[in-house]
Amino acid sequence: MSRVTFVKTDDRRHGVEACVGALGINPVKGKEVLIKPNFNTADPTPGSTHNDTLMALVDTLWNMGARSISLGERSYPPTLEVMQQKGVIPLLQQKDVRILNFDDLNKKDWVEFKPKGSHWPKGFRIARPVLEAECLVSTCCLKTHQYGGVFTLSLKLHVGVVPTSRNGFKYMTQLHQSPHQRKMIAEINEPFSPQLVVMDAIDAFVDGGPMTGKRAKADAFLAATDRVALDAVGVALLKYLGSNDQIMNRPIFSQEQLARAVELGLGAASPAAIELKPVGPQSEEYCAALGEVLQRG
Numbered sequence: 001m002s003r004v005t006f007v008k009t010d011d012r013r014h015g016v017e018a019c020v021g022a023l024g025i026n027p028v029k030g031k032e033v034l035i036k037p038n039f040n041t042a043d044p045t046p047g048s049t050h051n052d053t054l055m056a057l058v059d060t061l062w063n064m065g066a067r068s069i070s071l072g073e074r075s076y077p078p079t080l081e082v083m084q085q086k087g088v089i090p091l092l093q094q095k096d097v098r099i100l101n102f103d104d105l106n107k108k109d110w111v112e113f114k115p116k117g118s119h120w121p122k123g124f125r126i127a128r129p130v131l132e133a134e135c136l137v138s139t140c141c142l143k144t145h146q147y148g149g150v151f152t153l154s155l156k157l158h159v160g161v162v163p164t165s166r167n168g169f170k171y172m173t174q175l176h177q178s179p180h181q182r183k184m185i186a187e188i189n190e191p192f193s194p195q196l197v198v199m200d201a202i203d204a205f206v207d208g209g210p211m212t213g214k215r216a217k218a219d220a221f222l223a224a225t226d227r228v229a230l231d232a233v234g235v236a237l238l239k240y241l242g243s244n245d246q247i248m249n250r251p252i253f254s255q256e257q258l259a260r261a262v263e264l265g266l267g268a269a270s271p272a273a274i275e276l277k278p279v280g281p282q283s284e285e286y287c288a289a290l291g292e293v294l295q296r297g
Contacts, residue, residue: 001275002229002268007221008283015221016056022279027195029065034133042085043211046141074102119180136194143205148181153234154227182256206243228267236294251297
């Protein structure tokens with residue numbers, strides 16, 4: 001069973017601490033930790049990771065005994081500009097977090113993969129710091145994706161570990177022009193595995209996205225070690241809120257991102273393989289309703 005913890009809250013610090021703590025694990029103690037946030041752009045949450053969520057996550061990881069913490073990202077606009085617009089650089093520096101701008105990586109630090117059966121025409125590359133991280137912690141938002149992805153949760157988050165034309169590669173053009181985009185999103189997740197994934201679902205896009213879209217309040221935080229399980233619950237939450245036809249009219253595990261991830265053995269293969277755990281009595285009723293949506297698919 002893949003556990004996904006669920007906290008009903010509108011407080012980001014409480015959400016992070018409670019959902020991570022309820023997993024009952026500590027994969028970061030004594031480890032060099034790399035955080036992968038959602039800094040695709042600097043648009044307000046859920047367009048990007050909320051600064052309060054990021055700072056709460058950093059504090060939580062330090063309190064769990066991380067030996068060091070770094071943050072690594074490759075944004076859609078120049079990454080440094082996104083970080084400056086969000087104002088996170090001084091906040092991270094104050095908390096002794098090293099910043100890794102993947103735009104600055106040398107070509108040799110984009111490691112090539114050519115998996116058998118991949119829908120990437122000539123394979124793809126992954127940022128070396130992600131592959132070599134002792135402990136990878138990813139934090140995503142809850143939102144739909146109007147440019148072919150359908151939704152952008154933890155699997156889609158990791159498109160930011162693949163290079164762009166700024167790095168001398170045309171992978172993003174290949175991705176967004178391919179009819180297999182959603183399968184390709186799953187495939188880039190195969191070479192690595194986060195030890196912890198946290199979803200800020202206080203605010204959501206139920207249509208549009210990933211930068212701007214139709215907003216809804218979900219008032220929830222979720223955590224897991226299984227990207228597929230977390231994304232399945234995330235899609236269930238979008239269904240619960242009321243989303244677009246691509247979400248509402250397709251079974252959760254028939255979504256191509258999830259179906260391909262299951263084929264690759266990246267996580268839970270069905271709702272029956274997911275343990276959705278409410279954190280605190282205030283979360284029980286909400287979590288039960290969400291669980292019913294998940295089970296129905």
